[in-house]
Amino acid sequence: MKNLAQLSTQLLFASFILAIFLPSGSDAFVAPSWSTTAHASRWQLSPLSFAPSPFSSQASVCKHGILFPPSSPQRLRHAQRAEPLYMAAKRKAAKSVSGKLMPAVQGVMSCATKVLATLFVELKQLSKIQALLFVAIFWIGLTIGRSPSAIGGMALKRFQEASEIPSAFFGPSAPLLRGRVTSCSDGDTIRFLHVPNRFSANKLEKGQTQTEYCLPIRLCSMDTPETAKFGKPGQPFGQEAKEYLQKLLDQKMIKIRLLQKDQYGRAVAEVYAPNGKGCDELMLKKGFAEVYLGGGAVYGPLGKDKYLAFEAQAKKKKLGIWSTGKRESAAEFKKRTKK
Structure with missing residues (x-):
């Protein structure tokens, strides 16, 4: 039996490492529920999911790292639940790093899991109070490892859906995210492949789709003319605005x-061209956009008044959308064509 300090340190470190590598989607992690006893020996571990299972000294069946005693009536139910969770988590992990690095990541996760499984077996020798203390340490490690501010946490997690991104990554003081623009839907909407670190794949690979892997991003501060979609006609300069954004970013x-x-x-975002200039500023100056004044409007770091000044400059020079005299705004066009 290891001394308690050594056991605590190993448990905290292993759970922290495992949590960092866990994908951020809700289907990648299942929080164990309390069973009839809180003794830590009842907690069994899987490489990518956790599930409670009765512990037995009999020979047990191991499926994805979860131990299921042959006599357990819960074995089949837990195995059926763990299987799709394991596969879903594995797919999410594959999205976060490049294919070449994936075996190394899986090796680290497997090693951390084995350490945790060994430690949990040792917890059988502890009293209930001691076991509860170590379960608390385990959860602390998981919580720290999965928090946005964890060391390496942000650098390893790729965001693919706006709904899964923690609130810490939103706001005027939020960290910048790096990635590749895979397409421009129109003059103010792009698809963005988040590339959190140099080991992450920075291009879509064969068989990967933008819908599954890339964030839909709406550029802040501005509104551009509508392009033709779904059999509906577009607005003047809608295609030109899209093509200019493609030139900047695609x-x-x-x-x-x-x-x-x-x-x-x-996700509504400040979007910066490779030269560091804000795309909202560039689009407004070229006359391919107007300042967005609708509900929920948010603006880039220069502020609303500065963007209105860029719009006024383009209007004075009769550039782009301002070259035709009287015009219909994108908001008015959408309202009219909805009918």
Whole structure:
């Protein structure tokens, strides 16, 4: 039996390492529920999911690291639950790093899991109070490892859906995210492949789709003319605005700062061209956009008044959308064509 200090340190470290590598989706982790006894020996461990299971000294069946006694009536139910969770988590982990690095990541996760499994067996020798203390240490390690501010946590987790991104990554002081623009839907919406570190794949691989892997991003501060979609006609300069944004961003590595989520499941963000200039500023100066004044409007670091000044400059020079005289705003166009 190891001394308690050594056991505590190993338990905290192993759970922290495992939590960092766990994918951030809700299907990648199942919190164990309390069973009839709180003794730590009843907690069994899987590489990518956790599930409670009765412990027995009999030979047990091991499926993805979860021990199931042959006599356990819960064995089949737990195995059926763990299987899809394991596969879902494995797929999410594969999205976070490049294919070449994945075996190394899986090796680290497997090693941490084995350490935890060994430690949990040793907890059988402790009293109930001691066991509860070590279960608390285990949860502390998981919590720290999965927090946005954890060392290496942000650097290892790729965001693919706005709904799964922690609130710490939104706001004017949020960290910049690096990634590749995989497409421009129109003049103010892009698909962004988050590349959290140099080991992450920075391009979509064969068989990967933008819908599954890339964040939908709405550029802040501005609104551009609508493009033709779903058989509906677009607005004048809608295609030109899209093409200019493509010229600035398409297939290029850029940085963005998330500001908020919108009602369409997108993240509204400050988007910076490779030269460091804000795309909202560039689009407004070229006359391909107007300042967005609708509900929930958020603006880049220069502030609303500065963006209105850029718009006024383009209007004075009769650039782009301001070259046709009387015009219909994007908001008015959407309202009219909805009918």
